[in-house]
Amino acid sequence: MKNYTVSDAILVSNYIKGDESSLGMLIERHKQRIYSFIYSKVFDRDVSEDIFQDTFIKVIKTLKSGKYNEEGKFLPWVMRIAHNLVIDHFRKGNRMPKFEENGEFSIFSVISDGDLNAEKKLIKGQVEEDLRMLIQELPEDQKEVLVMRMYRDMSFKEISEKTGVSINTALGRMRYALINLRKVIEKNNIVLTN
Amino acid sequence: MANFYLKPSEKEETKLEPKKSTVDFILNYSKALKVTEYEELQFETLLN
Structure with a gap:
């Protein structure tokens, strides 16, 4: 003092x-x-x-x-x-909490409107386009089953009726379609994530 | 290494004190404030 x-x-x-x-x-x-x-x-x-x-x-x-x-x-x-x-x-x-962008915490990382932002929409579009191109590379019979199942949302029973093969064959073609897609993706190091 | 310990840190060198403008404001506020009493009531007047 x-x-x-x-x-x-x-x-x-x-x-x-x-x-x-x-x-x-x-x-x-x-x-x-x-x-x-x-x-x-x-x-x-x-x-x-x-x-x-x-x-x-x-x-x-x-x-x-x-x-x-x-x-x-x-x-x-x-x-x-x-x-x-x-x-x-x-x-x-x-x-009255202040929400400041100080690099440590952003309220917008907690609160979001649930919709994809412009960047994510763009990436999603690119991923879908890449996947479509990969599907085009598949053998015709596998491609046909995959498109019917994934894009037209048909059941395997409907696919078997439409293609004239048994359900088991349709299931097998779907399985090989997915295996082949994975192989191509791994071989070419393609990233298909959003 | 010795210098590292002996040199006062930047924080220690800086004296934390209010700006001159803040102190001036307080002093001017004090000069301008008049408290007048009327019976049991008090009135604050700020003369600018």
Whole structure:
């Protein structure tokens, strides 16, 4: 604790009597400690400036209205006001959460409209186009079954009736179609994911 | 290595204190604020 020639209590008393320069001395004396305390809680220079300012506005109002009765404990009193204003600041923040893009967290990663964005739509279109081209490379009988099953949503019974083969043969062609597609995809390192 | 420990960090060198404009605002606010009492009522007047 520093020893000052004029104590805080005297400066406060002089200020209450109308000596404005006493307030300047009190601020000069304690500004670093009060400001550092506020900054250590909020970690934001602008918010710290605001809270520091509001703290002294409260101090001034209390002193000028004659409600101050803590003689000799000026700094702890101011620190308590600052502390309460810091709490108010965080309460206000909880009521009205700010969503800032600071690289760490984005609210839009949690809340989305469920639709694909433009980039994902583009990728989806490309994947589907690539797959169509791969299907064209399949042997005709396998391609026919796969297209009927996957694109026309036909059952294997319907496919067997339409193609004139047994259900088992249709199932086998479908199986080989998928195996062959996988082989081509692996061989050419094709990425078909969104 | 010694320098690494002996050199004060940037954080320590910077004194955290409010801007001059903030302090000036407070001092001007104080000069402008007048609290007048009337019977049991208090009125705050801000003279600009």
